[in-house]
Amino acid sequence: MILERRAVEPFFKNGFVIGCEQTREGVVIDPGDEVDELLAAVAQHELEIVNVLLTHAHLDHVTGVRRAKEVLRVPVWLHHADNHLYEHVVQQGQMFGIRVEPQPPIDHFYDGGGPLSFGRYQVRVLHTPGHCPGGVCLAVSREGEKRSTLFVGDTLFAGSIGRTDLPGGDLDTLLRSIREVLFRFPDDTVVWSGHGPQTTIGQERRSNPFLI
Ligand SMILES: [Zn+2]
Ligand SMILES: [Zn+2]
Numbered sequence: 001m002i003l004e005r006r007a008v009e010p011f012f013k014n015g016f017v018i019g020c021e022q023t024r025e026g027v028v029i030d031p032g033d034e035v036d037e038l039l040a041a042v043a044q045h046e047l048e049i050v051n052v053l054l055t056h057a058h059l060d061h062v063t064g065v066r067r068a069k070e071v072l073r074v075p076v077w078l079h080h081a082d083n084h085l086y087e088h089v090v091q092q093g094q095m096f097g098i099r100v101e102p103q104p105p106i107d108h109f110y111d112g113g114g115p116l117s118f119g120r121y122q123v124r125v126l127h128t129p130g131h132c133p134g135g136v137c138l139a140v141s142r143e144g145e146k147r148s149t150l151f152v153g154d155t156l157f158a159g160s161i162g163r164t165d166l167p168g169g170d171l172d173t174l175l176r177s178i179r180e181v182l183f184r185f186p187d188d189t190v191v192w193s194g195h196g197p198q199t200t201i202g203q204e205r206r207s208n209p210f211l212i
Helices: 035-044 065-072 080-087 089-095 171-180 201-207
Strands: 002-006 015-019 025-029 048-053 076-078 116-118 121-127 136-142 148-151 190-192
Touching (some): 015 035, 025 035, 048 065, 076 080
Parallel strands (some): 025 048, 048 076
Antiparallel strands (some): 002 015, 136 148
């Protein structure tokens, strides 16, 4: 799988481009302020992006949606329970003293749909609320292979968990999402978080101070 990660100030939120090395189809995950770097990675790999997938609607994960849509002209997906947050992205910015442009409406909500795909890869969408109501994790696997790579947004970090003090956050719900959804994956499953370095399910199961 082609995988590129970019992060810029002020939030150093990870945006991702992932693609099928055979068909060159791909998706963009959580385009934020680093959207131009993500678009450059798309061009560099000569990928044809088929969808923009959002893990949740906090401002750092969505401020690049408008630009991504302008250039890529593909649908944007979100969990419906985060649409309220998404529609108030300008107000989210005001909370942090940051001017944020309004973003174009969401095209599709994940609910009820089957897995999404790009090239030879499938994306399973797992609802993992707690950090916010509509948080999801994306489990990406290659056709015919069991192993998944997880893109978990701000649900789980290397050595930490997502904050639950923002509107719609709930600690018990978050811990349940991590234990009942993410910890079902095998220990060697690679986890890419919305901030910071990659980790694995096994590493967090063994040593994450919020979970042991
Ligand atoms: Zn967040
Ligand atoms: Zn974030």
